[in-house]
Amino acid sequence: MYYKQYGDTDMKVSAIGLGTMRYDEEDIKAGRLEKCAQIPLYAFEKGINYWDTAPFYCEDKSEIVTGIALSQVDRSKVYLTSKTNLGTIGDQHPTKDMFRRRLETSLDRLRTDYIDFYHMWCMLSIESWEKHMERIYEFFEDAKKEGLIRNIVFSSHMQGNEIETVVNTGKFKGMLIGYNALNYRFRQSGIKAAHEKGMGVVVMNPLGGGMIPRNPESFSYLTEGTGLTVPQAALRFVASHKEITITLAGCTTKEHVDDAVKAVEGLTEKTAEEIVKEYEDKGVSFNNLCTGCDYCKGCPKDIPVSKLMDAYNQKILTGQHEAIEDRLSNHWDIPASKAADCIACKKCEKACTQHLPIIERLKEIAG
Ligand code: SF4
Ligand code: SF4
Incomplete structure (x- = not known):
């Protein structure tokens, strides 16, 4: 050991x-x-x-x-x-x-x-x-x-x-x-x-x-x-x-x-x-996954974007939409409805290091 x-x-x-x-x-x-x-x-x-x-x-x-x-x-x-x-x-x-x-x-x-x-x-x-x-x-x-x-x-x-x-x-x-x-x-x-x-x-x-x-x-x-x-x-x-x-x-x-x-x-x-x-030198890419870097913070509507995108990661990895809700409630204690507060100002998308379609994902999370 x-x-x-x-x-x-x-x-x-x-x-x-x-x-x-x-x-x-x-x-x-x-x-x-x-x-x-x-x-x-x-x-x-x-x-x-x-x-x-x-x-x-x-x-x-x-x-x-x-x-x-x-x-x-x-x-x-x-x-x-x-x-x-x-x-x-x-x-x-x-x-x-x-x-x-x-x-x-x-x-x-x-x-x-x-x-x-x-x-x-x-x-x-x-x-x-x-x-x-x-x-x-x-x-x-x-x-x-x-x-x-x-x-x-x-x-x-x-x-x-x-x-x-x-x-x-x-x-x-x-x-x-x-x-x-x-x-x-x-x-x-x-x-x-x-x-x-x-x-x-x-x-x-x-x-x-x-x-x-x-x-x-x-x-x-x-x-x-x-x-x-x-x-x-x-x-x-x-x-x-x-x-x-x-x-x-x-x-x-x-x-x-x-x-x-x-x-x-x-x-x-x-x-x-x-x-x-x-890992970066090995060319490991996180493709369409949020990496949690939090460069997107500072949403004018106080949406915790990185946490919601982390929940969306679970959908990508499991292929199941319900995984989003599970992650939000069991891990982050955030209601999925928070995603509906987005006013599509694009501030987070401009800052996103992964160039993720955050607004589209938020719409999907909000349902
Ligand atoms: S696009 Fe939506 S989530 Fe992103 S900063 Fe603007 S209001 Fe917040
Ligand atoms: S900037 Fe993009 S990759 Fe980084 S935490 Fe925010 S959504 Fe995720």
């Missing part, structure tokens, strides 16, 4: 982290939790020492399964995470006791008395993040003082520039963000800012929600000269970034663990800039 330093700490973490949201569905339904726990145990055997979990994953059983495994290994050799937010606590104005009860539930399920990285979970926008800072950040600090959590981190679906804002507050030891060969331009400024600040950067969704393995031809360029499969090469693409500490791989089977381990064998780290240049 390839190990990296977590930000400016002395923690040595595996370049691959175990994502625990993919325990076998049938085993979960049938209550075969000991069997599911074989996955983290196997990952541990293979040197994966960062286990990422949360309430609600796997029908709310992920923490329990992960706890079963954790109780069978040396606790001090695993870096464990969990997550919380206003929605998880179940109240928009929670008290310290409510926060504490949520945390204690996670600790009980995980069979431990501390969590290494506790996430302020799923910050979809700056507004949402500000609300969380105001209402629960101090409870994170209290839990840290009591030793129940060791590091305060956040997870986010925000864009690079918004992530920079959060990073620059200096309130977090690390962050978890979605980053992959499909959306990397959206997030580069964020990962660079976090890295420079000495934060750990953990990446979820390295396979683009399954989009990359489902479209192997579009992403075959990642495998060139590697001898890896497309999913392995997509993991390696992310893990090879100097700015990225850990790449999470969701594993259902031991083969998935083996695949992920193989993806980082003999890893060479490069900066995000070097990686982009390398």
Whole structure:
């Protein structure tokens, strides 16, 4: 296993982290939790020492399964995470006791008395993040003082520039963000800012929600000269970034663990800039895909053009119109009707580095 330093700490973490949201569905339904726990145990055997979990994953059983495994290994050799937010606590104005009860539930399920990285979970926008800072950040600090959590981190679906804002507050030891060969331009400024600040950067969704393995031809360029499969090469693409500490791989089977381990064998780290240049030099073209560069920002009608175009990417890649709506609601929390506000001023199209027919796509999104 390839190990990296977590930000400016002395923690040595595996370049691959175990994502625990993919325990076998049938085993979960049938209550075969000991069997599911074989996955983290196997990952541990293979040197994966960062286990990422949360309430609600796997029908709310992920923490329990992960706890079963954790109780069978040396606790001090695993870096464990969990997550919380206003929605998880179940109240928009929670008290310290409510926060504490949520945390204690996670600790009980995980069979431990501390969590290494506790996430302020799923910050979809700056507004949402500000609300969380105001209402629960101090409870994170209290839990840290009591030793129940060791590091305060956040997870986010925000864009690079918004992530920079959060990073620059200096309130977090690390962050978890979605980053992959499909959306990397959206997030580069964020990962660079976090890295420079000495934060750990953990990446979820390295396979683009399954989009990359489902479209192997579009992403075959990642495998060139590697001898890896497309999913392995997509993991390696992310893990090879100097700015990225850990790449999470969701594993259902031991083969998935083996695949992920193989993806980082003999890893060479490069900066995000070097990686982009390398692919551009190979002639990789994103054709009609939005690359997330955000040069189109500044719409007079406040339309988040790059986010809507990212959603449109999903249609191009899956061939399904419904993929747009799914992406907008599940990832960006934006109603498709926002696209109808466009007054066709063409400002964004003139700025678009990909020369995309944005106005036409917005019409299609608006329906
Ligand atoms: S064309 Fe539409 S989306 Fe683009 S900047 Fe003008 S109003 Fe905004
Ligand atoms: S400028 Fe074009 S490619 Fe870049 S984010 Fe905007 S729509 Fe996408």
